[in-house]
Amino acid sequence: MKTISLFLIFLTVLSCKEGNKPLNKDVKTEIENVAVKLSYPAELEKVLEAHGGIENWKEQKTLTFNKPTPEVTEAYTVDLQSRKEKVVVGTVERGFDGENVWVLDPENQFKGDAIFYKNLYFYFYAMPFVLADSGINYSEVENLEVDGASYPGVKITFGEGVGTSPKDEYFLYYDATTYQMVWLGYTVTYRTGEKSDKISWIQYDNWEDVSGVKLPKSISWHKSEGNNIMGIAKTVLFENVTLSKKEMGDSYYAKPESATIAKKKSN
Template identity: 50%
Template sequence: MRKVFLLLIFLGHFSCKEAPRDNADKSNPQVLSTKIEQSKYPDALERVFKAHGGLQNWTKKKVLVYDLPKAGFTETHTTDLKTRMDKIVSSNFSMGFDGNHVWLLDKTGNYKGDPVFYHNLMFYFYAMPFVLADDGIIYGETTNLIFDGKSYPGVSISYHSGVGTSPKDEYFLHYDPQTYQMAWLGYTVTYRSGEKSDNVKWIRYADWMEVNNIILPKAITWHAYEGKVIKEAKNTVHFENVTLSESLKPDSFYAMPVDSKSVEMKQE
């Protein structure tokens, strides 16, 4: 009888030790999935997202709109943050991506650029660092970037084969080691050629503003460079009338206008 009594005490003690773990799992069923999701990104990049308002906050936004002043006219860029459909409207032309085709409306015939390359180009520069949370990305390490005697740690970004128009593009995000705000973006361009490039261009991110609790660029500046040696500023692009909405625009907003034409990638 004494052995049975001791066995019951042991089993009761074992059950009491296991119960808290079981209760914790049931009371917070998202703990495991959250840890798995966060493990997709390097710790430094997670901190950069947080410094700019947080990835969870960004994912609540549906539509980004901003004006891009040009010489003599202004472009208004609109992007659906989930589908990546987009539209650019100006007094000279309009273009966009309807989910299937890139289109151009240019009644004067004066637009000389490549809509396939340009329609979402500025969006990817502007929506940094959050576009670096997209699917299909490979994260790695890179050496620090030195500018004016200050060292900026970084994260390298490449893409799995078949992701996007230029999967061989590479990006290098460098951040302020004290604030974790994004400071520099290095990038290569492989569009049209399809070949990897060692020519890394550099953009400085030093002018920020808050839009609906997200920190976004007010302006970005391209610099001259020799490898990773950054030289003088060359060209600054300003962003105005920026809005981040949690309300979607109808798909018809991005649809090809009647007089527009579908365009394909230009060949070199």
Template identity: 50%
Template structure:
């Protein structure tokens, strides 16, 4: 290679270096990380506040109560954060370990559906706070009339696949003066796969305060014809209710060695 060729090559390389600019790799846009807060209807927020507030409820960890049934007393215990639970009687015990339901029933005395029943009374008892769970869709509903008084309300439905019965619907109606919950309407669609227009009605009027949270002492089912509520039919009383910010020990909700998981 002669000197002229080397000189020309040097000039080309120098020009390229002078004209080239460093290319900055394009970085992906940084999205702001903001904690999403559930949006509740204003009316429902007032109901929560009338019962002590969601903030106070979310501080609690363990709830327990006794159902003094005539044939077999039941003690229900629930971890409010994980929703693990346990129902104890003298004849059998059932529960949910966070993944599966289980039953300990050596004498095979329990004839019901564990999957359906293990947390059923908890949901009726922990109203209105369970209506703040994830996966809920809120909408308007007409007022409920009873004995000449009008009770405003909110309709609650669930996103598909949420819970064991995502096609269930709830209607919470509250006193317009105090905003305390007064009526709960609900449908039952468990295992049917079909929606239902048969709305059952429960009256909530007997309350107690525990750790700053207002929860029921008893609830009363009423006879009904559609949205026309008639006389009381049956009452369930909750005894020895305890609410605590302390969780139960690890394993409390686990399936016992002699128990069986349920389908």
């Protein structure tokens, strides 16, 4: 409330000084920057700053990274503004053109749910910045206790109609000293459409600097019972990461002529 009051005072003083004059570009930018900051809890702002800052992230246009597996390397390209995506896995290509999820699978190898996987690993990889998207609600949550350490956090929920699974919930926990993200808890409601009480846990403790932004070199899913987090279940690596202020263009993400449009799979 204190920040909001200062912002209102700023606007009042500005109005008195300028009368009916139009705001110049610098003043407009300052107001826009204040408005953006007001949309996040103070704790989340500090987390974002610890990872390079939301302004730096929003200047980037294209993210690429590889996710190696024992069988094959998955190559991801994501438009950070529109969230269009292309994923190349051997002879299989999956993509999102802004409207439809498509699959190009000439050898009939892909057996998964392309809609479920849309932006999935991008979302886990691009933490904590994706939790600063529009349409997100923030609330307080109790600290997470793991191995004798206590991590403060923020609960994230989504507005109606936001994303593929708006009933999903996320819980971001961070180091109280460095404000770097340490744990992510999340629920999945994609196929049922109903809220879930089962929380999955990912540990973030291996970061690298990419164009001034801290992004994970690896993330580890843990076994758990509720908020009781146990040993590592699996670790996912990320390699050959780039951030660019250049766009790939709509044609790069467009559905190939021989690709099919994916349909949501049921349980």
